[in-house]
Amino acid sequence: MKKIPIKTLVIAVGLQALTTPVFGQEVILPDFHADPSARVFDEKLYVYPSHDAEGARNWKGMVDWHVFSTDDMETWTDHGVIFSLEDIAWADEEAWAPDCIERNGKYYFYFTAGGEIGVAVSDSPIGPFKDALGKPLVRKHEAGIEYMIDPNVFIDDDGQAFLYVGGAKQLGVVKLKEDMITRDGPIQRLDMKGFYEGLWVHKHNGIYYASYPTRPPGQREANRMFYSTAKSPLGPFEFKGEIIDSHSFNVHGSITEFKDQWYLFYHVEGPSHWERRVSMAPLSYNDDGTIQPIEIPPLK
Template identity: 40%
Template sequence: MKNFSFIFIICSLVSLIGCAQESNLKTFKNTGNPLIKDKFTADPAPLVHNGRLYLYVGHDEYYEGQDSASGGKEFNITEWLCYSTDDMQTWTDHGYVLKPTDFKWAIGEAWASQVLEKDGKFYYYTTVQAGEPYNSKAVGVAVSDNPLGPFVDAIGKPLVTDDMTSNGARGWWNDIDPTAIIDDNGQAWLCWGNGTCFLAKLKPNMVELDGEIEVIDLPKFVEGPWLHKYGNLYYLTYASMGQGRENIAYATAPSMEGPWTPQGELTGMAENSFTIHPGIIQFKDKWYLFYHNATLTIDGRSGAIGRRSVCVDELYYNPDGTMKFVEQTKEGVAKK
């Protein structure tokens, strides 16, 4: 009986500590776009689990000399943050859930990601700069039993490295911006790319590629692919080249094997931003498009190529399965 009482007390204390920690988390109201107003954020990746929406983003951070930098140095993303909501109106800030330094083989750059759940585990597919012997952008994968982490390196090495893909339009930084999906047959897929769109099957363990890497030919493909399914169609949405800056375009297919049919633009270019990145999710019977622009000003520093701001607008489909063009709004999905 004493042992039982001791275990009960310990469990109660753990529960109380967890509740206290949760209650100390910062929350904020959705007041329109940009959604997150106290930090520069980019590359939104939504996940729905147990009736709650989790939003993973890269944290854009200012550094001295950023505004005159080039060659990729304009971006300074040192961690991935997570926010969550159960109604799209009140959001909880969970802080960072993963950093590039959590991968021992990585030396920096927390670029675009996606978290996918399978069998109670959460797989964080993401972009990092790999050190020796890779010396290129790479796709890593971390895993957790909880959507809030802690996430740990799943395999101790990159999942995708430069020597595994053809050096196309972007050479050594082809391998960025992973997105993942599990199709209706239970097959998991990974898609990624910069200048070239790559697609491959994942083994059931979710941490190894299964078979050859395929190249998907998409018009004006730049980067930032996102996979989802609606009705009988699969959608591959991506950042494409507009009038000197990126917009969002997409293609559809009857299965993940293709063929992929280009459907044109989903959005115009993002305000004040060269890049844009789609994240599409269904949540409580509505569909949402998350993306980023660069309209936010924080502490007197305005948005820029590497200081972006995540936004969200509602997404609608036509009867034939195509998506309706999304106008980027300042109101977003905030309730008045």
């Protein structure tokens, strides 16, 4: 494993100014990573991203997942590959956006592979992880959802776990049993204004927040992150507005609290659409529970 100071990363980006956009915000992870799922376990923050292939011009070449951790939001440790397509018998392409959560001393890693959703398990947040089922937990086309991608897992205060899945404006949710690898009932479809992909659910002061990338009408890019709120993890969700415009080809991220400060983790373009970088920004709430929009400068 390797410890990486953020300031070193910022300098490295600056040295590549001829080929790399000027981000206008700190890049926190090295190499090309995207779709950051940020979690806090035992007072340490972990980011589980997808891993873009260097020089790629599509996302077919993504083959593994790393995890990064920090104690202070300044120095990050790369724990290396924690899971890969080589560890999966039922898929051989598209190691896309993941999520991870802890329950009863075990860590459950939900991942996209080959257009389906799997789950792996470990005794440690840094792995190694092992495929828990040997088959997908959620298959493509279930409940009429064509793009079965972007898993997000949420455990409510009463212990009920929910797995959110889907993309291309098709969103579903399924309850999980306490073992976190068994579904408890069918997938339910959810209506979410503006939803395109990459749902992330968190709870703050009794309100359920669903944040997600959106693709404005007539545009190819899903580069803005919107959010909706509800009184239940199953909705109905009320549209609230925009959190961030990434000024990138696409955006995908997560929201979590660490040491009494809330943060938005997200990705922006790297040297190309296909080589993305992970950034973060402090996030704040208004007195009425709405999220204060985050402004970042356009890429240059």
